Amino acid sequence: MLGALIGDIVGSVFERAPHKSKEFDFISERSRFTDDSVLTVATADALLHGYGYMPVFKYWGRSYPNAGYGQKFYRWCLSDSDETGESYGNGSAMRVSPIGWAFDSLDEVLEEAKRSAAPSHNHPEGIKGASAVAAAVFLARGGKSKDEIRDYIAGEFGYDLNRPLETIRPEYTFDSSCQGSVPEAIIAFLESEDFEDALCNAVSLGGDSDTQACIAGAIAEAFYGPVSKRWVTMLNILLPQEALRVIDAFNKRYLDSRYNFFCCGQESAEGRPSENGMPYELLNLSPGSCRWWVKELGMQDEVWAFVTESEIPREASVYFSTDTPVIFDQLCFKSFEDAFIALNRNGFDLYFENYAEGGGPGYYTSAPRGRFRIEPHPLFSSGKHWI
Structure with a gap:
């Protein structure tokens, strides 16, 4: 599931920016989760709690309205009707991987996959x-070989899986249908050498890259084993x-607790107040250049934070700001990763500028703008509101 x-x-x-090479940076400033992640989590939510797929998909879709859904799916998502959609798009396939982990027989997996597709992709x-x-996920996690996976999928579903990527790639274009x-x-998975190589293969097709x-990635994680920390x-x-x-x-x-998640108390990262106070060089920093984190306080109020390198090389400082923007507090950490862990544990979500309209965590009207001011107030560095 995490591979997805x-x-x-x-x-x-x-996505929609074809890249016909396996050479690229895995993560950049523009990296974000999309509808694929939102609806994969929705599928997991339905399995965990026994919810019906239709209300769960609509709940998660409405909670993250700008995650990049297809127009037809989102119209269906906003509808209060119980009518099913007849899409043959790949949205049914992108969200299904949790089902491959949640059942003990292939027959159960196939039946549940059909149920998960039916609300919106009943084609x-x-x-x-x-x-x-x-x-494929079920067979991969069960230890089947790539040849066994290939033969089963090709025989059961009629997909031609004997075409090498090098012959597909040159003429392949964006296609969001399942069959395409x-x-x-x-x-892309079958030709991979490891988890990362499967991602490189998929992106290098130059098609619907995220999906x-x-x-x-979903099949590769099941086949190669747990992804790295x-x-x-x-x-x-x-x-x-x-x-x-x-x-x-x-x-x-379902995964035998193989992974640790910061927000769930399985990691810790201690912050300390700055010994020298907040540097007034911050006044020369533009709020528009910051990668913001945000925490909702209620009543449409929020606290903002950004992370920079501290005075000690390779260490990190977290600065806290109002939306006006007034920087009022600071905590120092031994590394950027520790800073990210601590922000997450304390209820902050990464803010996405391209998701600026809509609801849900990380989706706020706008990040702080204007010129910074500094008015020290130890809200978090006092330790009273920080864990």
């Missing part, structure tokens, strides 16, 4: 795409806590 989320974030930069191709990906993207995403990397750290930083709590619960129930 990681693939989505890695591929997000290249034979939409159901086929979801079923193929869920089956799921087989290629599975091939195809999501699918390839750096990927888990990335998810802890980029995903909202509402999602992390669902992922952690799924991790504990």
